[in-house]
Amino acid sequence: MAGKMLKVTQIGSPIRRTKDQRATLIGLGLNRLNRSRVLPDTPEVRGMIARVQHMVVVESV
Known part of the structure; x- marks a missing residue:
């Protein structure tokens, strides 16, 4: 997998x-x-x- 990757973790309930x-x-x-x-x-x-930035945390991997 070439390129940058993002780790997305859900912290809010839908x-x-x-x-x-x-x-x-x-x-x-x-x-x-x-x-x-x-x-x-x-x-x-x-x-x-x-669109869901209030329910997720994003980290660079």
């Missing part, structure tokens, strides 16, 4: 959130608290993170 925010978390591969995924640093992933 309960009482809109359907699009829940779908964005699922699209990122997150569906439980404290679950992490390592994802490529692309504009698409950055945009998804921006």
Whole structure:
């Protein structure tokens, strides 16, 4: 895997959130608290993170 990677960890619950925010978390591969995924640093992933920035923590890997 060439390029930068981001570690995204879910810290907020999707309960009482809109359907699009829940779908964005699922699209990122997150569906439980404290679950992490390592994802490529692309504009698409950055945009998804921006939509749910209040529920995730992002670290550079």
